[in-house]
Amino acid sequence: MRIDSAFNAGVQGFQRAENMADSASNQIAQLGTSNGSKVQVTDELVNLKVAEIQSGAAAKVIQTAGDMMGTLIDIRV
Template sequence: MQIDSAFTTGLQGYQRAEQRVDDASTAIARATLTPSEPQAAPGEITEELIHLKLGELQAGASAKVIQTASDMLGSLIDIRV
């Protein structure tokens, strides 16, 4: 396993999570604040809240991948010095 690929994978996962959270929060805001259209069905908002939570969990998991890759790199540097 290459450390660079672990960092890259973690970063890409974090960016996808960030996009998911952004999309879900935009959809929630649009569904609840659009005065010209009827209010969104509760199921639609619930689905977006689920996407919001999934984004949070995905970001946490990706942060752990980045932290683990950083720890591995630190261990390798300590061993070689």
């Protein structure tokens, strides 16, 4: 696997987590409106937690790709 593709996968995972958190928070914010009756608070809170875990995993992928790049740069032939 190429390092740049691992880094890109991490960035894409982080963006998906950000979108999920944004969507869930928007749903929770609608609780006080007329559309709020359709919102399942527990589902949206679970989605926020999933987004948190997903962003943490994506950050680890990005960190690992960076560490791999640093290791490759440090190798002397």
